[in-house]
Amino acid sequence: NSSSQLSSLPLQILFYVNGIYYILYFLATLAMIVYKSQVFSYPDDFLAPDLAVLFVMAMLEVPRLYLGCKGNLREEEAALGLSLGLTVGSVVLSVYLLAWQTYVLWADVVLTAVLLCAYGLESGLKVMAIAAFVS
């Protein structure tokens, strides 16, 4: 009964892909921070904020994806709206990792840019889904 189904399939696919990609992104960024701390001069008061941002982003990602999946499947706009709000937070944190990190490597730029594209696409699809559910 696809005509009465309001849940967005592309959004669901994107959530799934985002989840896997985020795990890889988290591990890669953590490994690169470890590499940077060994090769470059990385004093503790610069290392701490970078690691904190990465872990906060990881902690935000789990409820964000969960709420998004739940909201999309149950066609609840509240959960989806909350997920959108958390996405804004994740975008800010990934912009930090892209531009304001202590050392920004070329690999960092590539990975974070892909993540930001995914977030952007997700946000667009979420807005469309909320519009579909509300109306």
Place this chain on the structure above:
Amino acid sequence: PADARGAAQARATCSPAPVTDVARLCVCDLLVAQCDVNCCCDPDCSPGEFSLFTACSVPVVIGDSHLCRQKAAVYSLDVEANPPERIFQLIDQVNPSIFCIRATNYKQALYLKTPEMPTPENFDGLLDEFGSAAFSAEPESWNVDTDPPDANETQRYEYGLPIQTEDAFLRLPSPVVSSWCSDANPAGFLVNQATKCIRSVSVEKCESIQALNMLFYINSSILAFVFQVKISVQSIVFQSLDGMRTSLRGADGLRLPLILEELCLNVVLGVSYQITYTDTGEIIEAAAAFVLGAITKETLSVQQSFQISFTQVDTKPVPLSGSPGYVVGLPVRAGFSTQGYPFPAQSLTNNHSQLSILQSTPSQDCLAAQGARAPVLFGQNMISGCKLRITAAMKCQPLAQTLLDVLKGQSFPEYVASFGNSQAQDVLDWVPITHLHISEQRISNTLQSSCQIPVSFGIEVKWTKYGSLVNPQARIVNVTATLTTTTLKQLPSGRERTIPITSSVVFTDISSPAEPGYKAWPTINIKLPFDFFYPFV
């Protein structure tokens, strides 16, 4: 003065800014305003000088190679052109690695940190952070043992610990920053030190200046944890105003400074501490040898010299001049044989018999030179001399004997150690001194056997490099002492003549060229198994 301090402060806070422009950075430019050889980035070089270079010692000047994109200054020599010219290019260097740094938000990431300049405001903070006991300004804060001593643990001195006395520490005044004496330098256990410093004096106050008083140095006894060790006076040497030293036998009493007419006598000019310790780190004996002198009204400052040396109990230390080869600058060890040569069971004593050479005095008068001798230091050629004034009244024979004493010294040794650490009982390690006698005789006087006076004494020490190619040790092979004598012409009465007397030491390296030794070539050991030809053998 306040303005000098202000100027110094201004100078201290403005350290030169680091140069980060690769086009202006040149590592090989070491000579100021001169062209450095093969330095293609040197701004002081002209195109003519560039044409003489063979290669560029610094081909690329670049910042951190981890950056993704940066400017690089490339220097190269175009040898094809006539004349060869230097090519300078400023290119954009791209790092293709995916782990290259695109941006940093940490300013000091790629540059060395500018050190904090000490100013009167932050000095105390920096001293707390980086200072240790050595830089502490307050002697009271020196802590030998910060933890309360354990009752079961035996206390003992360890290397470098300041030696404690009843009041504070055993002081060895030494120059700090300038040459003026500072009394706050503690003597460290087992740290042999020798210091010289200047103290300002005046005859009027010489009795009140503590540091000129013998008591200041021996008053407080050394705390050896179990008992107290009194510092005894070992010997006293008196130094006269013209520098002549006499040691008074049996003078081990206390002599305090006293003002006599316009002189102040018994002023401490030097202290030499001799501390005896056991192998468990306890001090059992302490002795001090003093040099006392006199100061006049005009003397504004005296130089005091202090020395401390540690000897283990029941051992007699013999200073080595190298281990095993001689070290340049250390005295050549020499000695006598107690039994007649060439008996094999010989023992060589080193007491006061050092190879020494006449030391030139300012007065340059041979007969007035009262035995001032300089030790012969390995590897250092020396020449010295004096002038002999001959009058008609001088008799030749006693004069010859006096000159021989002046040139050779009181006890000229017979053997020289071939290695810096040769032991007295190893007879074969000692080289006998060969004596040569050259007499300059005038042809007209060959028939007369007139007596000869020595005019020149030269010691030639031949040494060789011994041992491995990478760490050659100096070994003395041959010592030849050449005495040159000349006939003394009788002078008409009333006339006098001056002849120079010279004494020299020359070190000659007679090492044969080294042959590198190879390890034995590996041999091929092929043997057939014993049952190789089984059915037939």
